[in-house]
Amino acid sequence: MTHLIAIYFSYVYNENNNHLNMQKVMMMADKGLFLKIDPNFPLPINVQIKEQIKWLIGIGIVKPGEYLPPTNQLAEHLQLNRNTINWVYTQLRDEGIVLMQKGRGTQVAEDAKVEELKAKRMPMLTFIEKTIQEASEQGFDLEEVILSSFAFIQLSNNHLEKNNVxxxxxxxxxxxxxxxxxxxxxxxxxxxxxxxxxxxxxxxxxxxxxxxxxxxxxxxxxxxxxxxxxxxxxxxxxxxxATAEMPLMIDIAKMEPGSKVGFVCLGNKGGQWMSQRVQDAGISQIVSMPRGTSNHEKLLETLKEADRIYASPVVYDKVKELAPDKTMLYPLKLxxxxxxxxxxxxxxxx
Known part of the structure; x- marks a missing residue:
């Protein structure tokens, strides 16, 4: 049953992979299934989780009418913030894959969207398994194949024209x-x-x-x-x-333990969100200092005390002017x- 995880993240099963000991596992005990995340994989953790759940549903292992694990239980097993799991379930709901009902949980929908997902994923399963096998036989690095495929798709896409929506x-x-x-x-x-x-x-x-x-x-x-x-x-x-780009997380992960890092956005909540994304990526050795630009006095204190400052795009120029030697951009992406x-x-x- 766990073969579908290999479809999307097969490289993590390599016994020689240096990141293997950093992975966290959640078992759906009633089905003997595992969800696996890797903070070093070049896809955000919440996307990793969401796509694995869609595979479980798409090839019929988790069936319409069945319930996904409660958000707090899944967050606890994966050692993640509950908001991350809420995001995953919310996106699945917006895609029409699940139903979210207060007091009852998150249930796989019994509708056309789920049937459409299954109709796409079943033939895709054979295709991807064959592709992974061929890539492995030719000595291609699977992570590089995935990243280069994304880049090629972006080059091939046509820009959307302005419309009246x-x-x-x-x-x-x-x-x-x-x-x-x-x-x-x-x-x-x-x-x-x-x-x-x-x-x-x-x-x-x-x-x-x-x-x-x-x-x-x-x-x-x-x-x-x-x-x-x-x-x-x-x-x-x-x-x-939205999430932060992977190079940013790698740079922060390389910082000395105890380093003071300021995360600055328009308000404190924005700074806290930036800081939380770093924690969700499994980076815990730094001292986070979230701050907003609305309180200028507090902002100056943070800029003085912090070893490094990450500013969101909307406030970057302002913060860079105040602390040019410390400030770096916190690049966002959807x-x-x-x-x-x-x-x-x-x-x-x-």
Whole structure:
């Protein structure tokens, strides 16, 4: 049953792999199945988990109507933050693969989306197994094959033309909302309007913006909050997530134990999110100092005390000017599944 894990992460089974002892394993005891993550693999951990679950469902090992492990249980077994598992389940829900019901858990859906997934993954299984075998026989490094394939696909994709789709993007003022908005615009070609969560709470007049939009997009940080505030709305709400690029994690992992690292965004919550992504990657030897630029005095204290500063794109120039010798960019990127969701909004037949 565990052969499907080898399909996507087969290189981690190499007994000579130096990263093997860093992997964490969760067993679905009732099925004898394992989910495996590797913080050194060049895909974000939450994407690793999500894609393995889709394989389990796609080839019929986890069946429609069955429940996935509770988020706290899966997070505990994988030694991850619960928000990471919530993100995975939320993305699966937005893709129509699972149903999330308070008090009952996360259940594999019995609908056309799951049948479509199975119809794609079953023939894909044979193809990928054959590809991995051929790559191994020719001496190709599987990780390099995966990365180079991604790059080739990106080179082959045509840019989307601007269209008349209207998207309402909802985020708070403390996160790098400019990054998300730019990504949404580039991937969808749609007209994007930003509304802040704080304005929804303050009951500002956003009724017109909601009525004129085709889709609402928010981030994992505010998924439940936005859905609750817009429970009366009949618009489709999608949740997207971002992560840091792998070279950044490698650089931070190489820092001396006890190093003080500042993570700076628009607000403290943004800085905390940046810091949490580092912890989720299994990096624990540093002292994290999340900070927002809204409190200038506290920011200056952090810049003085920290050994290194990572600033989000939206505040990088400002922080770099204040601490030019310490400041580095915290490069963000959308999760692959988030990219796919956004592309499907304006190009459903892709």
């Amino acid at each position: 209207q998207i309402l993007f909802i985020e708070c003022r403390e996160h790098d909302y400019a990054f998300y908005r730019q990504e949404i615009e580039q991937l969808t070609g749609a007209n994007v309007r930003t509304v802040f969560v704080e304005d929804l709470h303050a009951a500002h007049d956003v009724k017109e913006a909601i009525e004129q939009t085709d889709f609402i997009v928010t981030t994992l940080n505010h998924d439940e909050e936005v859905r609750e505030l817009l429970a009366h709305c009949d618009k489709k709400i999608l949740t997207i997530g 999760e692959k599944s988030s990219e796919a969701l956004l592309k499907d909004l304006t190009n459903p037949k892709r």
